[in-house]
Structure formats: structure tokens, C-alpha cells
Amino acid sequence: MSFYDVTLVLANGFIISLIIFVITLLIGIPLGLPIALCSMSKFAPLRYLSKTVVWIVRGVPLMLQIFIIYYVPGLLFGNPIFANIDRYIIDNFTISNSGGLSDMILKSMGGLCAVLIAFSINYACYFSEIYRGGIESISKGQYEAGQVLGMTKSQVFRKVILLQVIKRIVPPMSNEIITLIKDTALANCITIPEIIMQAKNLAASKQIIWPLFYSGVFYLLFVGLLTILLGRLEKKLDYFRS
Amino acid sequence: MPVFEAKDIYKKFDKTEVLKGVSFSIEEGEVLSIIGSSGSGKTTLLRCVNFLETPDLGQFYLRGNLLFDASDKKGISEKEIRQKRLHFGMVFQSFNLFPQYTAFDNICLAPMLLAKSRPDYKKNKAIIKDEIEHNAESLLKKVGLSDKMDNYPCQLSGGQQQRVAIARALALKPEILCFDEPTSALDPEITVEVLAVMKELAAEKMTMLVVTHEMGFAREVSDKVIFMDDGVIAESGTAEEIFGNPQTKRLREFLSVMK
Numbered sequence: 097m098s099f100y101d102v103t104l105v106l107a108n109g110f111i112i113s114l115i116i117f118v119i120t121l122l123i124g125i126p127l128g129l130p131i132a133l134c135s136m137s138k139f140a141p142l143r144y145l146s147k148t149v150v151w152i153v154r155g156v157p158l159m160l161q162i163f164i165i166y167y168v169p170g171l172l173f174g175n176p177i178f179a180n181i182d183r184y185i186i187d188n189f190t191i192s193n194s195g196g197l198s199d200m201i202l203k204s205m206g207g208l209c210a211v212l213i214a215f216s217i218n219y220a221c222y223f224s225e226i227y228r229g230g231i232e233s234i235s236k237g238q239y240e241a242g243q244v245l246g247m248t249k250s251q252v253f254r255k256v257i258l259l260q261v262i263k264r265i266v267p268p269m270s271n272e273i274i275t276l277i278k279d280t281a282l283a284n285c286i287t288i289p290e291i292i293m294q295a296k297n298l299a300a301s302k303q304i305i306w307p308l309f310y311s312g313v314f315y316l317l318f319v320g321l322l323t324i325l326l327g328r329l330e331k332k333l334d335y336f337r338s
Numbered sequence: 339m340p341v342f343e344a345k346d347i348y349k350k351f352d353k354t355e356v357l358k359g360v361s362f363s364i365e366e367g368e369v370l371s372i373i374g375s376s377g378s379g380k381t382t383l384l385r386c387v388n389f390l391e392t393p394d395l396g397q398f399y400l401r402g403n404l405l406f407d408a409s410d411k412k413g414i415s416e417k418e419i420r421q422k423r424l425h426f427g428m429v430f431q432s433f434n435l436f437p438q439y440t441a442f443d444n445i446c447l448a449p450m451l452l453a454k455s456r457p458d459y460k461k462n463k464a465i466i467k468d469e470i471e472h473n474a475e476s477l478l479k480k481v482g483l484s485d486k487m488d489n490y491p492c493q494l495s496g497g498q499q500q501r502v503a504i505a506r507a508l509a510l511k512p513e514i515l516c517f518d519e520p521t522s523a524l525d526p527e528i529t530v531e532v533l534a535v536m537k538e539l540a541a542e543k544m545t546m547l548v549v550t551h552e553m554g555f556a557r558e559v560s561d562k563v564i565f566m567d568d569g570v571i572a573e574s575g576t577a578e579e580i581f582g583n584p585q586t587k588r589l590r591e592f593l594s595v596m597k
């Protein structure tokens with residue numbers, strides 16, 4: 097297999113990695129906020145519930161969480177949702193074996209859904225802790241200064257607190273985001289054809305190992321890009337200190 | 339009639355009684371200084387006046403009208419508190435400027451937000467905005483910082499930040515301006531510039547309630563002085579009476595330590 101062909105196969109795989117990356121962020125970033133608010137709630141049962149969930153999700157390997165989400169509905173409740181999704185797709189779509197991107201996605205749709213759920217919950221919990229730390233690090237004086245100026249609590253949060261929190265969470269969020277793109281490789285544990293899976297398949301079928309190492313270049317380039325973009329965002333918020 | 343009166347204010351945190359029946363009044367245009375050793379409850383008293391803490395007992399009167407009564411079982415809504423707060427301005431020891439806004443925007447932010455709830459806001463948007471910005475400019479001029487209006491707090495010295503904070507409090511045209519040790523976070527040579535602004539306000543007959551450790555300032559500027567000790571007013575009187583002829587042993591001790 098030529099270098100060009102391998103690149104093509106791996107690139108397709110990396111697009112699936114990117115899909116997991118983007119959707120996890122789209123769900124995880126907003127979902128982290130209600131979890132953070134629950135963890136800071138004055139209502140103790142809600143606070144404990146939220147903190148327990150976060151503790152479990154952060155304390156168990158993500159790979160195990162993928163297995164749990166993927167298999168437990170079928171094993172425990174007799175309702176294998178993700179297998180059902182796959183069956184539905186096989187029944188309603190014509191899938192060729194050409195190895196094209198859309199065929200690959202369709203074929204692994206059930207597993208992909210499970211992965212996205214596991215990743216979104218997992219990352220939302222990590223983000224929630226970052227949000228909580230950020231919100232709690234803002235001094236009480238900022239809230240009080242806003243309040244004595246007659247602002248409502250929501251005005252204080254939106255106009256005074258929010259941007260300061262964002263400034264503080266950008267560096268830790270950047271770390272998580274960079275970790276996320278590498279974590280997407282875990283999806284291969286339920287045979288989602290992301291880039292590592294593709295490289296492993298080549299190793300098995302074509303007896304070549306170098307594509308596995310080559311796949312690292314994709315991650316490296318993307319992480320480089322992320323580093324530049326997130327660094328720019330951080331710079332943009334450099335105009336004030338809090 | 340006093341512009342503001344506090345009657346028998348009690349406040350405790352958990353088990354510690356911090357205010358044990360504090361009463362005082364302040365006349366229009368007066369400067370009332372509150373002195374006393376650390377932990378005597380000065381900050382707590384000022385925070386009660388600004389509704390940052392709720393007294394357990396006692397009343398506040400504004401121009402003879404009941405403003406707040408702790409025994410009012412109904413409690414007061416957020417909205418009412420917000421409105422009542424506007425009678426007072428507060429300058430904090432730690433400035434508490436909003437770091438992401440320039441000096442100018444720090445001053446304009448709250449007035450702009452308040453203006454949005456005015457019924458005529460939509461119609462007179464441009465005029466109202468103009469008015470607020472014009473006011474902010476003249477306040478910055480008054481505190482001597484016209485050339486710093488576009489600076490962010492991190493680009494200002496402590497004294498300059500505190501002067502912006504004073505201008506920000508003044509922007510809402512409070513009837514009574516409260517200060518909680520406005521200079522104690524500052525170097526001595528910078529303290530002067532903040533005190534100068536406060537003296538100017540006093541000369542313009544701004545009603546002020548000042549918690550301070552600056553005995554020279556308290557003596558020079560105050561019409562009345564309150565000495566707090568362990569949650570009660572141990573002694574009060576004119577500046578001359580308090581500093582010139584202290585009656586209690588505690589006050590004499592306090593003054594000799596402060597020198």
C-alpha cells in the first residue's frame with residue numbers, strides 16, 4: 097500500500113476522531129454548567145448527588161464508561177439500544193463495503209452514539225469542576241460591589257463575573273480540550289473506525305505497522321493547531337488582570 | 339431631622355454577637371466617622387447599612403421614614419433591597435473595581451443598567467446615555483483622573499483605583515456615601531490623594547459615613563465621631579470631644595495606641 101493510500105485511510109479515520117471531538121465539546125461545554133451549578137447548590141441533597149456523579153465519572157476509566165454505556169442497556173434492561181440503532185440502519189440504508197467515510201459512519205452508528213454519550217458526560221463532569229473552580233475563585237467583593245451598585249444578581253453574573261470566570265478557565269479548559277482529541281482513540285475499544293482503529297486494521301490486513309506510528313502525526317498537527325488557537329484566545333483576554 | 343438613623347442594631351454570626359445594640363444618626367451634609375479597634379464590628383455595621391448583611395434586630399430610618407425593620411416578619415424582596423440600597427453608596431477597603439472594564443466603564447456600568455429599567459429608556463436612549471457618560475467624565479475630573487479614563491484597573495495605582503471606586507459610587511447619586519477603611523490597603527504616601535478627594539466631598543456637604551483608622555483625617559473632617567468597642571458604641575461626640583477630651587478608659591487606650 098502506498099503512502100498516499102495509507103494517508104487517505106488514516107485521514108478518514110481522523111475525521112471520525114474529529115466528529116467525536118467536536119460533538120463532545122458541543123454537548124460537554126454547555127452541559128458542564130448545570131452540573132457545576134448543582135455542585136454549588138445550597139440544597140444539600142442536590143449538591144451531594146451532583147458531587148457523587150462527578151466523583152464516579154472522574155474516578156472510573158473512560159474506556160470502562162464506554163463499555164458500560166454500550167452494553168448495560170442490553171444486559172440489564174433487555175434493551176440493546178445501540179445494537180437496535182445498527183439494525184435500523186442496516187434495514188433502512190444501503191451500505192457498501194468500499195470503506196468510504198459515510199459508509200463507515202453509518203455502519204458504526206450505534207457504537208458512535210454510545211461513545212458520544214460516554215464522552216459528553218465524562219467531559220461535562222470534568223468541565224463542571226473547572227467551571228466550579230473558576231466561579232468560586234472570584235472574590236466575594238466583586239459580587240458585593242455589583243450589588244451595592246443596585247445590580248440584580250443576574251446582572252452581576254453576566255456583566256461582572258462571567259468574563260472573569262472565562263478568563264480563568266481558558267487555560268485548564270485548553271488542557272482538557274487537548275486531552276480530548278487524544279482520548280477519542282479510546283473509541284476503538286468498541287470498534288469505532290477512528291484513526292487508531294484504521295491503523296490497527298491495516299496492521300492486521302496488510303501486515304504493516306508503520307501506519308500506526310504515522311497516525312500520531314495527525315494528532316500532533318491538530319494539537320499544534322489547537323494550541324495556537326487557544327493561545328490566541330488566552331492572549332485576547334490578556335488586556336485585564338483579575 | 340437626621341437624614342439617616344439606625345436604632346438598636348443587633349447582629350450575630352452563628353454564636354458570636356458582633357453588634358449588640360448600636361444606635362446612631364447622621365444629619366444631612368455631615369461626616370460621621372466610626373473608629374474602634376479591630377473586630378469591634380465597624381465593617382459589620384457598615385455592611386448592615388448597605389444591606390450586605392441583615393441585622394437580627396433594629397430599624398433604619400431615612401429622613402424619619404422607616405426604611406428597614408428587622409422584626410418585619412414578611413421579610414423584604416430582592417427588588418426592595420435593591421431599591422433601598424440606592425440611597426447608599428459604598429467604597430470598599432479593597433476597591434473592588436471590575437477588572438474587565440476601563441475606569442470610565444466601571445463608572446457607567448451600573449447607571450446604564452439602571453437606566454434600562456426606566457420607562458422612557460427606549461424613547462430617550464441617546465439622551466440618557468449621553469447624560470450618564472457626561473456625568474462619568476465630570477466625576478473622573480472631580481477625582482483627578484480625567485487622563486486615566488481609558489485605563490483598566492490593573493493599569494492604575496491603588497490610590498487611583500480607589501478614586502475611581504469613589505467616582506463609581508457617586509455616579510448613582512447616593513444620599514449617604516459609606517467608606518470602609520478606604521485607605522488601609524494603600525501606601526502612606528498614596529493615602530493622601532484619596533483623603534484629599536474625601537475632604538473635597540466633605541466640603542461639598544456630601545453626607546458621609548466613614549470607618550477609618552486615619553485619626554488625623556477623622557479629627558479634621560468629621561462632624562461627629564463614634565468609638566465602637568466590642569459591638570457597642572462606647573463613646574460618641576464631636577471630633578473635638580472624642581479626640582480632645584476622651585471620657586472612657588477604653589477610648590483613651592485606643593487613641594494612645596493609634597498615635
Ligand SMILES: Nc1ncnc2c1ncn2[C@@H]1O[C@H](COP(=O)(O)OP(=O)(O)OP(=O)(O)O)[C@@H](O)[C@H]1O
Pocket residue numbers: 351352354356374375376377378379380381382383
Ligand atoms: N461573615 C462573618 N461570619 C462570621 N463572623 C464574622 C463575619 N463577619 C465578621 N465576623 C466577626 O465579627 C467581628 C467583627 O468584625 P468586623 O469586620 O465588623 O470588625 P471591624 O471592626 O471592621 O474590624 P477591622 O478593624 O479589623 O476591620 C469579628 O470578630 C469577625 O470575626
Ligand SMILES: [Mg+2]
Pocket residue numbers: 380381382518519
Ligand atoms: Mg473592618
